[in-house]
Amino acid sequence: MAEPLKIALAGLGTVGVGVLDLLRENGEVLARRCGRPVEVVAVSARSRNKPRGDHDLSAWQWFDDPVEMARSADIDVLVELIGGEDGPARAAVEAALGAGRHVVTANKALLAHHGVALAKRAEEAGVALNFEAAVAGGIPIVKMMRESMAGNTARRVYGILNGTCNYILTKMEEEERDFEDVLKEAQELGYAEADPTFDIGGWDAAHKLAILTSLAFGCEISMDDVYVEGIDNITLADIRYARGLGYRVKLLAVAVDTGEGIEQRVHPTLVPIGSPIAEVHGVFNAVEVRGNFVDDVMLQGRGAGAHPTASSVVADLADIARGMIVPPLGLPVERLKPYRRARMRAHEGGYYVAMELWDKPGEVAAIAKIFADEGISIESIVQKGPAISRVVPLRKEERVRETAPFILITHDTLESAMRTALARIEAEGHCAGKPRMIRIERFR
Amino acid sequence: MAEPLKIALAGLGTVGVGVLDLLRENGEVLARRCGRPVEVVAVSARSRNKPRGDHDLSAWQWFDDPVEMARSADIDVLVELIGGEDGPARAAVEAALGAGRHVVTANKALLAHHGVALAKRAEEAGVALNFEAAVAGGIPIVKMMRESMAGNTARRVYGILNGTCNYILTKMEEEERDFEDVLKEAQELGYAEADPTFDIGGWDAAHKLAILTSLAFGCEISMDDVYVEGIDNITLADIRYARGLGYRVKLLAVAVDTGEGIEQRVHPTLVPIGSPIAEVHGVFNAVEVRGNFVDDVMLQGRGAGAHPTASSVVADLADIARGMIVPPLGLPVERLKPYRRARMRAHEGGYYVAMELWDKPGEVAAIAKIFADEGISIESIVQKGPAISRVVPLRKEERVRETAPFILITHDTLESAMRTALARIEAEGHCAGKPRMIRIERFR
Numbered sequence: 001m002a003e004p005l006k007i008a009l010a011g012l013g014t015v016g017v018g019v020l021d022l023l024r025e026n027g028e029v030l031a032r033r034c035g036r037p038v039e040v041v042a043v044s045a046r047s048r049n050k051p052r053g054d055h056d057l058s059a060w061q062w063f064d065d066p067v068e069m070a071r072s073a074d075i076d077v078l079v080e081l082i083g084g085e086d087g088p089a090r091a092a093v094e095a096a097l098g099a100g101r102h103v104v105t106a107n108k109a110l111l112a113h114h115g116v117a118l119a120k121r122a123e124e125a126g127v128a129l130n131f132e133a134a135v136a137g138g139i140p141i142v143k144m145m146r147e148s149m150a151g152n153t154a155r156r157v158y159g160i161l162n163g164t165c166n167y168i169l170t171k172m173e174e175e176e177r178d179f180e181d182v183l184k185e186a187q188e189l190g191y192a193e194a195d196p197t198f199d200i201g202g203w204d205a206a207h208k209l210a211i212l213t214s215l216a217f218g219c220e221i222s223m224d225d226v227y228v229e230g231i232d233n234i235t236l237a238d239i240r241y242a243r244g245l246g247y248r249v250k251l252l253a254v255a256v257d258t259g260e261g262i263e264q265r266v267h268p269t270l271v272p273i274g275s276p277i278a279e280v281h282g283v284f285n286a287v288e289v290r291g292n293f294v295d296d297v298m299l300q301g302r303g304a305g306a307h308p309t310a311s312s313v314v315a316d317l318a319d320i321a322r323g324m325i326v327p328p329l330g331l332p333v334e335r336l337k338p339y340r341r342a343r344m345r346a347h348e349g350g351y352y353v354a355m356e357l358w359d360k361p362g363e364v365a366a367i368a369k370i371f372a373d374e375g376i377s378i379e380s381i382v383q384k385g386p387a388i389s390r391v392v393p394l395r396k397e398e399r400v401r402e403t404a405p406f407i408l409i410t411h412d413t414l415e416s417a418m419r420t421a422l423a424r425i426e427a428e429g430h431c432a433g434k435p436r437m438i439r440i441e442r443f444r
Numbered sequence: 445m446a447e448p449l450k451i452a453l454a455g456l457g458t459v460g461v462g463v464l465d466l467l468r469e470n471g472e473v474l475a476r477r478c479g480r481p482v483e484v485v486a487v488s489a490r491s492r493n494k495p496r497g498d499h500d501l502s503a504w505q506w507f508d509d510p511v512e513m514a515r516s517a518d519i520d521v522l523v524e525l526i527g528g529e530d531g532p533a534r535a536a537v538e539a540a541l542g543a544g545r546h547v548v549t550a551n552k553a554l555l556a557h558h559g560v561a562l563a564k565r566a567e568e569a570g571v572a573l574n575f576e577a578a579v580a581g582g583i584p585i586v587k588m589m590r591e592s593m594a595g596n597t598a599r600r601v602y603g604i605l606n607g608t609c610n611y612i613l614t615k616m617e618e619e620e621r622d623f624e625d626v627l628k629e630a631q632e633l634g635y636a637e638a639d640p641t642f643d644i645g646g647w648d649a650a651h652k653l654a655i656l657t658s659l660a661f662g663c664e665i666s667m668d669d670v671y672v673e674g675i676d677n678i679t680l681a682d683i684r685y686a687r688g689l690g691y692r693v694k695l696l697a698v699a700v701d702t703g704e705g706i707e708q709r710v711h712p713t714l715v716p717i718g719s720p721i722a723e724v725h726g727v728f729n730a731v732e733v734r735g736n737f738v739d740d741v742m743l744q745g746r747g748a749g750a751h752p753t754a755s756s757v758v759a760d761l762a763d764i765a766r767g768m769i770v771p772p773l774g775l776p777v778e779r780l781k782p783y784r785r786a787r788m789r790a791h792e793g794g795y796y797v798a799m800e801l802w803d804k805p806g807e808v809a810a811i812a813k814i815f816a817d818e819g820i821s822i823e824s825i826v827q828k829g830p831a832i833s834r835v836v837p838l839r840k841e842e843r844v845r846e847t848a849p850f851i852l853i854t855h856d857t858l859e860s861a862m863r864t865a866l867a868r869i870e871a872e873g874h875c876a877g878k879p880r881m882i883r884i885e886r887f888r
Contacts, residue, residue, distance in 0.1 A: 022595050022737050029662070032779050033594050033771075132592075138738040140592035147768075148576075148584035150477050151466050151758030218473070276744060279723045293466050294582040294745065294755035300720060301741035311738035314595030324591075324768040327477075335476050 002035055005321040007104075008042035008073050010066035010092050011081030012052050015106055015133070016045070018310030019079065020055045030314065034321035038314070042073040070096035077102040077128075077320055079313060085109035097121040097129070102325075104316040106133035106309060112207040112223040115214065116336065119328035129328040130316035135208045136161055136285045138308025139301040140315060145215035145289065146330040152291025154216035158254040158441070159287035160280050161208040163303045164192045164199040165231050165251040167283045169268075173239050173248065179232065191283060201230035202251060202266040209253035213264050213339075216289065217257055218331050222264070222339035229267035238354060238438065241382060241407045242270050247352070248278045252441060261342035270352050270440040276300075277443070347415040350379070350440030353422070355431035356403035357383075363430050367406070370424050374417040382407040403432045409440065446479055449765040451548075452486040452517050454510035454536050455525030456496050459550055459577070460489070462754030463523065464499045474758065478765035482758070486517040514540035521546040521572075521764055523757060529553035541565040541573070546769075548760040550577035550753060556651040556667040559658065560780065563772035573772040574760035579652045580605055580729045582752025583745040584759060589659035589733065590774040596735025598660035602698040602885070603731035604724050605652040605710075607747045608636045608643040609675050609695040611727045613712075617683050617692065623676065635727065645674035646695060646710040653697035657708050657783075660733065661701055662775050666708070666783035673711035682798060682882065685826060685851045686714050691796070692722045696885060705786035714796050714884040720744075721887070789860040794823070794884030797854070797866070799875035800847035801827075807874050811850070814868050818861040826851040847876045853884065 009016055023030070023038060031037040044063040063069035070078045070092045078096035080103060082089040089107055096103050097118065105111070111118070111134050122129035132142045136159070145157075160166050164186060171182040183200070186192035198204050210223040231251050239249050247270035256263045271278045276298055280286040285303025290296050302308035319325075329336060357363050364383070371378060384405045410418070418437060425435045453460050467474070467482060475481040488507040507513035514522045514536045522540035524547060526533040533551055540547050547566065549555070554562070555578050566573035576586045580603070589601075604610050608630060615626040627644070630636035642648050654667040675695050683693050691714035700707045715722045720742055724730040729747025734740050746752040763769075773780060801807050808827070815822060828849045854862070862881060869879045 018737075026595055026597055026737065029597060030595055032662075033775055035776070139741060140588055143587065143592055144584055147763065148587055148756075148759045150762035151470055151474055151755050153470055153473060218476075274723065276720070276723055279718065279720055291755060293462075293470065293751040293758075295749075295752055297583060297743070297745035299741070299743055302739050305739075307737040308739055311595050311735060312592075314737075315592045318594035319591065322768075322770060324766075324770070326766060326768070331477055332479070 004037040004039040005034070005077065005317065006039055006041045006075045007077045007079055007317065008044070008069050008075040009040055009079050009081065010044045010069060011083065012043060012045040013081065014306040015309045015313065016081045017053045017055065018306030019081070019313050021053065021307065022310045022314050030318065034318050036321055038317050038321055041075055042069050044069045066092040067095045070101065071099050075101060077104060077317060079317070080105040080107055083107055083109070085113045090114060093118060094121070097125050097127065100125045100127060102128040102320050104130045104313055104320070106131070106313060108134040108204070108207040108211065112210040112221060115211060115221045115329065116333055120333040122328050123332060128320050128325045130319060131211070131328070132316050133309045133312035135211050136287055137301070137303040137305060138311050139285055139287065139299050139303060140312065141212070141287045141299050142215065143315070144297070144299060145212065146326055149289060149291050149294065152293050154257070155290040155292060156254070156256040157212050157216040157287065157289045158252055160250055160277065160285050161205040161253045161287070161303065162199055162251055163283035163285055164196065165205070166280065166285070167191050168200070169231060169234065169239070169249055169251065170281045172234070172236055173243070176236060178236050179234060200232050202228040205251060205253040205266045209255060209264055209266060212287070213255040213262060214336070215330050216255060217262055217337070218335070219262065219337040220339045222341070225264055225339060225341045227265040227267070227344045231268050233436065234268050237405065241354065242352060243273070244382065245380060245409055246273055247271060247440065248273050249438065250277065250280070252277070254441065258342045258346070260346060261340040263342040263344070263347055265344065265347070268438050270438055272442060275443060345416040345419070348412050350412055350442060351410045351418050352407070352438040352440055353410070353435055354405065354407050355425065355435035356433060357406035357431050359402040359404050364406070366428065366430055367425060370421050371410070374421045376413045376417055376421055377411040379409045379411050406431070448481040448483040449478070449521060449761065450483055450485045450519045451521045451523055451761065452488070452513050452519040453484055453523050453525065454488045454513060455527065456487060456489040457525065458750040459753045459757065460525045461497045461499065462750030463525070463757050465497065465751065466754045466758050474762065478762050480765055482761050482765055485519060486513050488513045510536040511539045514545065515543050519545060521548055521761060523761070524549040524551055527551055527553070529557045534558060537562060538565070541569050541571065544569045544571060546572040546764050548574045548757055548764070550575070550757060552578040552648070552651040552655065556654040556665060559655060559665045559773065560777055564777040566772050567777060572764050572769045574763060575655070575772070576760050577753045577756035579655050580731055581745070581747040581749060582755050583729055583731065583743050583747065584756065585656070585731045585743050586659065587759070588741070588743060589656065590770055593733060593735050593738065596737050598701070599734040599736060600698070600700040601656050601660040601731065601733045602696055604694055604721065604729050605649040605697045605731070605747065606643055606695060607727035607729055608640065609649070610724065610729070611635050612644070613675060613678070613683070613693055613695065614725045616680055617687070620680060622680050623678060644676050646672040649695060649697040649710045653699060653708055653710060656731070657699040657706060658780070659774050660699060661706055661781070662779070663706065663781040664783045666785070669708055669783060669785045671709040671711070671788045675712050677880065678712050681849070685798065686796060687717070688826065689824060689853055690717055691715060691884065692717050693882065694721065698885065702786045702790070704790060705784040707786040707788070707791055709788065709791070712882050714882055716886060719887060789863070791859040792856050794856055794886060795854045795862050796851070796882040796884060797879055798849065798851045799869065799879035800877060801850035801875050803846040803848050808850070810872065810874055811869060814865050818865040820857045820861055820865055821855040823853045823855050850875070
């Protein structure tokens with residue numbers, strides 16, 4: 001058997017320990033597959049003394065400084081599991097590439113912000129920059145896009161890229177519970193962070209989408225051009241109405257080449273019940289790509305967790321051990337197209353609109369007229385009898401007025417028309433508070 | 445840009461023409477991704493004069509004999525799209541490997557029967573033997589198993605591997621139609637062959653499963669050890685009862701390492717409605733693999749068709765163009781384990797049992813006793829009122845007796861116990877005709 005592939009692990013959090021677990025448990029079969037062993041020789045982390053499962057760190061050379069390790073240790077590959085778009089993660093990756101070492105990373109923020117520059121450095125050094133674990137955890141979507149789709153021009157890519165959000169939305173629907181309630185439980189179970197903004201605000205999914213967009217369309221990565229809405233405004237009522245109309249609410253990340261440019265967006269989305277994406281439950285992730293020859297291919301699996309993520313890190317290492325090196329973004333950087341943005345206001349799709357309509361004659365007609373004025377065609381309407389009494393401050397006296405939930409689904413519509421219509425409904429005072437909308441994907 | 449990758453196409457049926465379409469339409473982007481063009485230089489087929497879309501064959505060197513082409517043309521890769529486990533397909537592949545040329549093939553029968561021997565030849569010659577298109581058409585399951593799962597030990601692999609069967613079962617359920625009726629329509633639409641035995645008998649899926657089993661468990665391919673049942677005995681009544689019990693009927697191909705050996709089986713299966721595999725509809729295929737680190741990963745897409753299959757053929761070519769060569773079966777042949785078979789009688793799982801029980805006192809009790817005697821535990825029973833009158837020849841006179849459908853679902857049970865119980869029910873004459881069973885997978 002050939003010389004071992006020597007690796008240095010920077011970062012010994014859950015994924016780092018997962019990689020150590022995997023190499024211990026499956027190291028032999030991995031070596032048989034690669035024709036050579038994959039061996040950890042050096043490690044670095046913030047603290048040397050934290051417990052790391054039952055692994056004994058003294059087996060490996062210790063570095064306080066990951067940059068020093070990347071540069072000077074006798075290694076073939078740096079595995080970067082520190083995280084963060086700048087700081088020691090970026091410095092260590094740059095040092096490794098500068099020293100002509102391969103890099104494997106799980107760092108989506110680093111890639112989303114500096115992916116093109118880092119890919120260029122890797123190509124110049126003739127080394128690999130692999131990042132399967134950065135997008136959708138254990139799901140091998142990067143390899144699929146970079147290699148299996150080589151003969152295709154992509155039309156679109158979309159997916160459920162954040163397990164925390166999918167867990168929350170699944171629980172809300174299955175157990176008929178409110179957002180805040182389920183979020184709290186998810187935090188207690190460790191499925192959501194103490195500060196959940198990055199996940200539930202859609203930012204985690206946006207980072208992953210920015211990377212997928214580049215792989216799908218052969219363009220530069222443009223994280224700043226992702227339109228992002230989180231799930232914190234989704235109510236149990238929305239989920240119930242959506243279900244009644246044949247839809248389920250998912251946080252989707254979508255990139256489409258519209259012809260005008262590329263639309264990148266992350267937002268809560270109504271998807272038809274019975275479509276494969278609607279049946280992705282709990283912490284699972286899924287990505288579907290449409291190529292002009294293969295048509296639709298969908299991948300589904302665990303998008304997080306120490307062991308699934310370690311599986312992706314090690315698959316990247318196996319490719320390097322086997323001598324298989326692909327341009328990090330699928331194309332040499334010099335051949336990437338510049339990112340051309342399609343404006344969100346030019347988006348076309350269906351919309352779910354919900355409002356608390358004042359219960360008085362003429363309001364439904366007024367709404368219908370506003371939609372007609374803006375050229376918006378309505379597919380279906382749900383109106384429930386008045387159920388909610390509201391105290392309305394009006395001309396110094398308080399009056400109690402009633403509202404009724406008023407829900408509608410539109411045919412495909414221009415986003416700008418929808419925004420104008422909703423602004424008019426609010427300005428003309430037809431409903432209590434603001435009317436709300438959720439976009440619909442019907443996957444034609 | 446580097447030298448082109450020169451390929452010869454043996455077989456110009458629908459997939460061959462699909463490959464020509466793809467190279468024409470996406471050839472430029474493919475070349476940018478691979479760093480070199482992929483060019484057809486020679487072709488061979490049974491007839492030179494059949495129409496091949498709008499492709500002009502005179503652009504390429506013509507060979508009447510694919511073996512001659514594989515051996516003597518100035519090529520890097522033979523693409524074998526002839527089909528068939530022996531004959532010219534096998535001879536051409538052997539000739540190409542013998543001449544040190546890479547091979548890409550879509551031929552599942554060739555791989556299922558001679559895959560190990562051919563992989564050995566490819567390894568000895570230091571060339572690729574790629575066959576993404578041989579299993580599940582456009583779905584990149586071979587690459588996923590061979591590369592992305594490198595760090596995992598597989599526990600099981602299963603899938604819907606035959607689009608014809610899935611189309612028929614989907615139509616039967618959705619449109620409440622009989623098997624024969626839907627089969628006839630599928631033949632008219634070109635989704636089923638004039639002689640549909642290979643598809644509906646489960647043999648096509650069995651070939652694909654035999655290949656997946658080797659990739660999953662690192663063992664030799666053993667097509668002869670696949671237990672095969674087709675869908676031709678599935679009735680609309682089964683589909684209705686299954687749905688009432690929360691299940692859908694699919695033709696599944698399953699390989700499991702039971703500890704005693706490997707169980708390979710293809711048979712109609714009840715899967716829980718709402719599980720991802722139950723939501724794979726129509727001509728789509730899907731494969732799910734469980735690895736000990738990644739857990740479950742599922743791939744879904746088009747399992748047939750000229751363009752999706754061409755996408756897989758070209759992905760294989762792209763790997764070769766990029767210089768990425770993996771042992772054909774994921775492990776060097778000398779490291780493959782011998783195939784060790786788990787006997788089907790030792791299979792454990794749930795069962796759906798359906799029979800036309802004679803409508804007289806004591807029959808239900810008799811059935812319950814037989815199951816109890818064999819240690820089979822019943823999960824649920826559906827009994828419908830007597831509805832069918834049958835003319836029964838008995839002691840030279842004819843008597844009319846009534847039967848009632850009697851359906852039950854068992855907890856996990858040993859296959860041998862189930863077979864004994866059904867034989868006893870038949871021998872003791874408790875039902876009209878034979879009792880029938882369909883296995884259940886609950887995916888725990």
